[in-house]
Amino acid sequence: MVTVPGKNDVSARQSLHKAVTRWRADRGYTSADLIRTAGEALTDGLDSPSLRVLAASSTADSTWDIRELACRALEELEIRTSGAAPWGTVVTADGEVVRRQAVDSLRLDVAQEVDGKHVGPHVRVYVNDVEMTAAGAGFGMDPYDVLVPTNRLLATTQPHTIPIARCRCTSYSCTGTDVTITRDGDVVHWDWSRKIPMDRGVTFDATHYDNEVTWAAEDLSWETAPYRKAGRLVLTTMDRDHLLRYGLRPAFVFGGSEVFGLVLEINDDYQIIVKTPWLDRTPEDLAAAVCTTLTTPPSEWQATWHAIKGEVDDPPTIAGPAWQREEI
Incomplete structure (x- = not known):
């Protein structure tokens, strides 16, 4: 017999729904916890064929079998799973999907x-x-x-x-x-x-x-190293449309006391590294110099490259005569 939600089984339905959600999310909630909650749900008045089998299961049973039983039990009890609910909603104890309220900070x-x-x-x-x-x-x-x-x-x-x-x-x-x-x-x-x-x-x-x-x-308090500020200025002011014409997208920046580096990628095929010496420049001046370089054709850059996938000996087609292979 499949029960109809009522006042006496609301908490049981809610506990069962929460238990299945936690178990499927793998948050340290074990099969033993789920099986115990299924037994408690039966004691509290819930009943369905799969819930009975789940409550009688063993922790030695297959995880996939327990998962299937848990999902079937929720379906039989007409408890909608949170994974089936739209973003920004919550499943109530009786399976109703409602809009979440602003209760968090x-x-x-x-x-x-x-x-x-x-x-x-x-x-x-x-x-x-x-x-x-x-x-x-x-x-x-x-x-x-x-x-x-x-x-x-x-x-x-x-x-x-x-x-x-x-x-x-x-x-x-x-x-x-x-x-x-x-x-x-x-x-x-x-x-x-x-x-x-x-x-x-x-x-x-x-x-x-x-x-x-x-x-x-x-809040820019995290810019404790000069390259951090230079990196933000480069990433926010570079001409991305110009780079995209050559299939280039910025990946990340790095730096030290002598050199600032920008890594760009061509799809998942190559990484291109453009290094710029500081030469006692301020982060603003160095960022301006890097962005100016990036507005020129890549074939004119002083750059290095390496293949992301496998052993590739040929440089990217956009490489210029000054490009060298990067030893990783």
Whole structure:
């Protein structure tokens, strides 16, 4: 028999829905936890064929079998999964999909250290005063990844997904936390993906949200090294349309006391490295010099290259006579 939602089983339905959500998100919630919650749901009055089998399952059973049972139990009980709900909504205990309310707070800052070690600037994200970047993949993104050349945290009515955390090894490709940002009238929704830091999406008051992300973009305290400021100026003022004519897109910048470097990519085939000596120049003057170089044909640059994929001996077709192969 499949039960109809009522006052007495609301909490049971909500607990079961939350348990399946946590288990599927792999947040340390084990099969034993899910099986125990299924048994508690039966005791509290919920009933369906798959829920009975799930409650009688063993932790030695196949993960795929348990997953299938959990999904079937929710379907039989007509509890809609959060993964099937649109961005910015929440599934209530009786399976109804409703718009989330602004009950959460957002705070951003940029730190230079993790666990007492200097690792460079990274944007930390706090929701309700809990650091989501640490709870997710573990380590905030570089300001260049979320604030430069444009503020990717700005919310629009068109949902867009950005990275907000990366692995503690500093590699986003290793593991990462993404968030889909959606403006919905007077609120802004965040919905997590990849390594999720909590088992629900969050919603902020739009005015407070706008103030916080605008402040974060205007705070340049992370530019403690000259190349950081030069990099921001280069990335925000370069002629990207000119570069695109040659299939070039900026990837990242790097620097030291003597040389500033810009790395560009041609699709997933090559990385092109353009190095510019500081020569006692200010960040503003160096950035201007780099941007001037980038307005000329690439064949005129002093640049190096290396192939991203496999062993490729031939340079890019846009290479000039002064180009050399980079030894990685």
